[in-house]
Amino acid sequence: MINLNRFDLVSLRLFVAVVDAGSLTAGADRFGISLAAASKRINELEQHCGLTLLQRGQRGVSTTASGQLLHRHAIEVIARLEQLALAVEDVHGGADAHLRLWANPSAFGGFLPRLLSAYAARHPQVRIDLEDALSEDGVRAVQKGLAELAVIGDNVPCEGLETRLCNIDRLVLLVPRAHALAQGASVPVAAAFAHDLVTLPRSASLTRKVMAAAETAGHTPRIRVQVRSFDSMCRMVACGLGLAILPEAAAALYAQALDLKVQPLHGMAVERQLLLAMRRRADLSPSAEALVAMIEAALGESTRSP
DSSP states (O other): OOOGGGOOHHHHHHHHHHHHHTSHHHHHHHHTSOHHHHHHHHHHHHHHHTSOOEEEETTEEEEOHHHHHHHHHHHHHHHHHHHHHHHHHHHHHTOSEEEEEEEOHHHHTTTHHHHHHHHHHHOTTEEEEEEEOOHHHHHHHHHTTSOSEEEEETTSOOTTOEEEEEEEEEEEEEEETTSGGGSSSOEEHHHHTTSEEEESOTTSHHHHHHHHHHHHTTOOOEEEEEOSSHHHHHHHHHTTSOBEEEEHHHHHHHHTTTTEEEEEEESSOOEEEEEEEESOGGGOOHHHHHHHHHHHHHHHHHHHOO
């Protein structure tokens, strides 16, 4: 029988860091301890469990089946402790309630600001802690307990999380008004891929969707500039550094101000879904549950609209 009193939280957190990094050295660096100290802690953890948790190799480490099981449960434990620490901070800070939400650029450039404005008006006692992040970072934040909710793209792996549809948008092409592709009612996606593109980082869910569409069309995208926000994307387009494929709601915000043209695309799946990710809805705080309910109500109203 394992002695629970001997489980070391530091070693559990180190184990998760090593698995996530795929390397004992990288995990030790992230944790701020020496490689020798990290190796000693992992060995002690394996001895205490009576299991081999990691397979060591020249290219790093990988989990055994037992290691995968421990990793999953260790994340659960650490997430709960993170939530406890944040809740204590809330009490010290005098907050009645707290909503921790991470969201990707598509959410910030589309439905999210208006939604949070309505939420804040309805729940003025809730302090909103909002982080602008790529979808994969949002998933990790929820998995590790740094956020209760995350808005992510529908093509992002989110193992162990529950998801709900929260928004549907349409991808469009943003071009300078004097560009040849600004003419006509819509643009074939193959024509867009014949030009330099401005994109979010390659790891972003939107960029992966664009890359997949290009591959399906038999093209290799010519990505000239990668930036971190839609604002930067649109400014690059306005300066003639390339064209951009982005959600229509975000493109419309910048088109008039920067003298750009929003063009519909055809030849690819242009509808894009955003998902709301959470650990378990049953475990959400009242603040987070209230936001989920607002999103569901808004979606219900949109489906009933003519």
